Amino acid sequence: MQKLQLLQNQYNPTSDDIFYHIVQAPPDPIFGIANAYKADTSSTKIDLGVGAYRTDEEKPYVFEIIKKLEKEIVNDPTLNKEYLPIEGLADFNKGCQKLMFGQNSPLIASGQIVTAQCLGGTGALRVGFEFVKRHIPGDVYVSKPTWSNHNQVIERAGLNQFEYPYFEPKTKGFNCAGTIECLSQARMGSIVLLHVCAHNPTGVDPTEAEWLQIADVCKKRRLVPFFDCAYQGFASGCIEKDVFAVRKFAELGFQMIVAQSFSKNMGLYNERVGAIHIVTSNKDISARVLSNLKIVIRTICSNPPAIGARIAAKILTDEKNFNAWVEELKTVTGRIIKMRTLLKQELDNLQVPGNWDHITRQTGFFTFTGLTPEQCDLLTKQYHVYLLRSGRMSMAGITSKNVRYLAESIKAVVQKK
């Protein structure tokens, strides 16, 4: 009633009517930190917030192979600059399938994988969950904790969500028994959101044996695996090993959904390069699934942006480019692993109270430090170290120059009474 009253008065030029009742939305937990860091004028500030790679000089990094290929594409007069098909660039999609499922996966040849280009990882997740809502609606189980945007995407897609106890704070490891227990109580046909590798925010991944246990409970409860793969290459440093879970589940005959992002592993953050894969039981069903996936995509963006996918396709479908990319990726992931080692050394040298083994045990971009929200606030306010209040630290923001200051700051907040 009040809203209607406000609307009726809307053309009074002195009133704040139509949007009067709208309240400020909270800043995004991750982008908000990035903004706060940008605004900070301290010379010792460290950005460990958003998961974006930095060099040892604290600079953003554009892959050399990306620069080379972008130049080729821009200077190619034969390239069609027009709309891509709704499902995106065919070469890109094929390349994504091979990277995810393996060059010689029989599922590719049999037409059981439906693939569409999406707007980064977020775009793939949203398309996937919208598809789920429309065609196989059910409860979604997400890890506790998970990437903050997962909860928002699932909610906006209109699905209910529950948590499975993923992270064990005592061991700072994967809570396998708790996860299996929880999933075995899930309603049949529920969807389980699983991080393929380099779990965000914890950096803790199941072992191969633990993945088989997860597969077992998914089979028993007819749960639909929905894999989120944003860090292929960043966990073990080996791109094949990192997607063990997806390939294993595929081998075991699961029908499932996979969201794939190239934001981090190709450094294509701002061109929104991703893909969704839906694994079906035969190619006739694949055709029906694709036609419906296209409807979901059509109503979000009509068709995806071209440049990022063209660059990625050139990497994924050309052996020379692919090898160059893999080498460069190893350098990038190698630096992150080195920073983990350095930070642990510094913390040990400074005899910072607590067990910091998890820093080198966890994998990928992030470490779940175990710092409390209050300690994180203090780290930020007093020491200008920016991280998430959950204690998640992006290791890519650590450098050989700032690692000692970081360790000293951590020591200070841990020791503070």
Place this chain on the structure above:
Amino acid sequence: MLCFKVMRNFSLWSSVPLGQLDSMSGVVAQYEADDFPQKVNLGVNTYRDNNGNPVVLESVTKALQMVREKKLDNEYPPIEGLQSFIEAAIKVGYGESYYAKNNKNIAGCQVLSGTGAVRLGFEFLNKFVPSGTKVFVPNPTKNIHPIIAKMAGLQSQEYRYFDPITKQVDFSGLSEDLYSAPNGSIVLLHACSHNPTGCDLELYQWKQILDLTKQKQILPFFDMTYQGFTSGDLEKDAQAIRLFTEAGVPIILGQSFDKNMGLSGQRTGCLSLVCSNEKEKLIVVSQLNLIARSLWSCPPVHGARIVETVLNNPELFKLWLCELRVMAQRMKKMRVSFTKALKDIGSPHDWSYISKQFGMYSLTGIGPAQIKELIEKYHIYLLNNGGISIAGLNESNIKYVAQAFHEVTKHNFI
């Protein structure tokens, strides 16, 4: 060791029916597969020059060169996109003088072209307008408009727009339908180059809709996909925007740079809402960001960097205006020539509406049987709704197309 296989004859997706998409996609595929030398694509959805080729604008090429010279990184932009692009888009959409006075009140967000603008806009409205508020869309409109409304949780209803007999706007029908809409309804309006009919409103008609808007507290949502591409004049094409905003009506505007900059592959658009003051604008932007974060996290930057460069560089902007005029004038010329060719051939029907319209599309009223004949006998591809894309016509094919149209329609009333 656990070892098992999931049952292979169980299909998770067995209940998924075949999805039906709109009229465009099938046509393009058929045309591409056809090897008839005189084939004509009148379903093309981007500009073609007189040789039937897509055009990369010189202003865009130069802008891209300038962008590349800056050697920018690939970092995530803010959720709302590039601020410099948003400002430039709002400036060209709302006009310099309105922008100068009011830019602090306009909440803007970079989106994935026109579709993205409608999706983000409708999701935002669904969250904040009173529940049960309907979106009124013209009959006909782009196929996806009512589908996106549904996806966003809004009910949609049609208002009369096109009279298939006169092939003009059914303005009395439109007025009646909008007048009887509930107060506070959202009304989707095509600013120019109405898709799919090509029939645009005259200024005096816009003024009457403005009065109706004020009376009924309507929330106008403008879809402006073809600014500059319609008449060649940015201001003329945005005349409805100028009229409504200068009258103090808070509008919602979706802009696309697909067609007018030939950047269709890069998906560059802007959604903006006119707020009462800066504080409100910041609040609205924060809410738009919340929704955008779960749709795409942040938009792609390539196209936005190019558009922003063209709009902000005086030389490139001038060059772009010339190129816009060339495209718009060619399409107008084709409209006039096509009408004349049909008249010269001796068609019994009145095709003059085609020459009176502007922009990409016309709705001919040609029926399914005739569309089939045009494809099978003449290899001329129309849209399934009888619509034609004027950009597909050129000096080499216009007589052939006119002849074919005459043959399939001479005995049939359309």
